[in-house]
Amino acid sequence: MDNAKAGLSNTYLTFYLDQDLFGxxxxxxREVLEYTSITKVPRTEDYMLGVINVRGHAVPVVDLRVKFGLGQGxxxxxxCIIIVELSIHEESSIMGALVDGVQEVLDIPPEQIEKAPRLGSKIDTQFIRGIGKLEDKFVIILDIQSVFSVEELSSITEKSDQVSAESVASGTG
Incomplete structure (x- = not known):
């Protein structure tokens, strides 16, 4: 795996979902926030928890446990909520990812990262950038841009934009 070609560093924020370590x-x-109340957005996917207010902007929050089929924790x-920056239709957008806990920021040299293993045709590994090997544990390195399809990302941001517009119209935003 070569992050230099992708224009990325070899530094990762690691976090837990259930007992597994991800990066x-x-x-x-962008930042890590303590868990806060989330405003539910009607008629959204199960993994879409709703929106939170981040410095006056409605930011959609997704539950990565639910998205990955681990059930709600x-x-x-x-x-906590990890605020990440994504590109949707070549525009920058931010989104929150609910996780069980943040571990630390680690440098993982490229030679310690293997390509995602092939796990059969029923398991989608396209969102796994690689597997980092650290002493006695593995870090599943995610490609956050690939965790959601473009259609899912567009839907998530559209719903949060609707909530933001409604809160401004009602004077609550």
């Missing part, structure tokens, strides 16, 4: 390239991470003191 996001730090270049796509219990909210704990470690539960």
């Amino acid at each position: 996001l390239n730090i270049d796509s991470v 219990e909210k704990t003191v470690d539960t």
Whole structure:
């Protein structure tokens, strides 16, 4: 795996979903927020939790556990929202990802990252950039841009834009 070709660093924010350790390239991470109340958006996918207010902007929040088929987790003191930057139709957009807890920021050299293994035709690994090997554990490195299809991302941002417009119209935003 060569991040240099992709214009990415070899630094990753690591986080937990259930007992598994995942990583996001730090270049796509804007900030990490404590868990806060989320305003539900009607008629959205199960993984779309709703929107939160980040400095006056409605930011959609998705539950990565649900998106990955792990079911909903219990909210704990470690539960947090990672704000990531994505490109949708060549425009920059931000989104929150609910995770069980953030671990640390790590440098993982390219030689310690293997390509995602082929897990059969029923398991989609296109959103896995690679598997980082750290001493006694693995880090599943995600390509956050590929976790959601362009259609899903467009739908998520459209719904959050609707909520934002409605809150401005009602004077609550």
